[in-house]
Amino acid sequence: MNSKNIFTLTGAFILYFLIQVLILKNLVVFGMGFCLLYVVFILLLPIELSAIPTMIIAFLMGFGLDIFYDSMGLHTASAVMLAFFRSPWLKVITPTGGYDPNTPPTLLNMGMGWFLVYSLPLILLHHLTFFFIDNMGTFLYLPMIYKILASTLFTFVIGVIVQVLFYKKRRGI
Structure with missing residues (x-):
């Protein structure tokens, strides 16, 4: 990974962080969708990035x-769980070539098919972890599933x- 990639990833990290904190923190759809x-x-993150740097x-x-968010580790635990399972999942869905x-x-x-198979299970895993930890100690399982x-x-x-509007098709980051 060269210095240009590190600079780009750092900028993207800061941008996603700021958008999450400043704009999306209070955005909830129908009282259920965060x-x-x-x-x-x-x-x-780049596919070549191994599990440990991804988890960091x-x-x-x-x-x-x-x-x-004052959420006592919910985001940290869920994000690290996602990063841990990302590399093995990428190996499972590796294309033939x-x-x-x-x-x-x-x-x-x-492509949409590959991205759907790649991202949807991992987003679901992240959200399962996040809302299960958040719901710990209560018996409100049906609202949690929603x-x-x-x-x-x-x-x-x-x-x-976001990808359609702001990303472009390219080789390398």
């Missing part, structure tokens, strides 16, 4: 969000919209 767009940032980046993002080097796993580079499904769909749709 947009946790920072998950998309973790998913769009996810930890930093989650910890920063926990400070602003493998991945092109330095190609980010975006919707425009990989929140998980609505938030997963909302985060995925906003993530796709």
